[in-house]
Amino acid sequence: SQTIHQWPATLVQPVGSPLSLECTVEGTSNPNLYWYRQAAGRGLQLLFYSVGIGQISSEVPQNLSASRPQDRQFILSSKKLLLSDSGFYLCAWIRDGSYEQYFGPGTRLTVT
């Protein structure tokens, strides 16, 4: 069966510090991968998606970047965090040709 992992589960970082969140998927190959953010009182905003290794598409201009160094690994990064980067970050995957995305457990990021 397929599983998706995210870490860390929670993170508290000062403004201006770097960020690296990792997402890995097991039990499937060549998935589409997605990073979402849920800010306080808001819905799920798509940040990045990837259809293959090294292929990253950005949905909104922001202080973050994403990379996909391996087929089942998706990384969300920032060189310098802003207060507005606080939120709940979710990774999701979908099998090509399928319809439902499946989400990881999420990372709660608090920028202080």
Added chain:
Amino acid sequence: DQQVKQNSPSLSVQEGRISILNCDYTNSMFDYFLWYKKYPAEGPTFLISISSIKDKNEDGRFTVFLNKSAKHLSLHIVPSQPGDSAVYFCAARITGANSKLTFGKGITLSVRP
């Protein structure tokens, strides 16, 4: 520009009664719709979906209705149970658009015992 709208931020119902969660969309290109359920500090879990070629899909206590002409869909939960208390997100996609989903802001459902 909010293409998927969940205009009611919260809903409270009595256990055993029906819960009706509404969702509206503006993009007529959407052809597949999904509902997700989310508990605090967890990732959303897929609940039920419907293709634009259908007007109803049922799975146990959950039924989704789609009215394409009104660009409106709704999720019915009957009977509602306290464990259904969560945030429910409506999402929509366009086939072929890299499987991207557009989400609404969510509705917080509270089921009172």
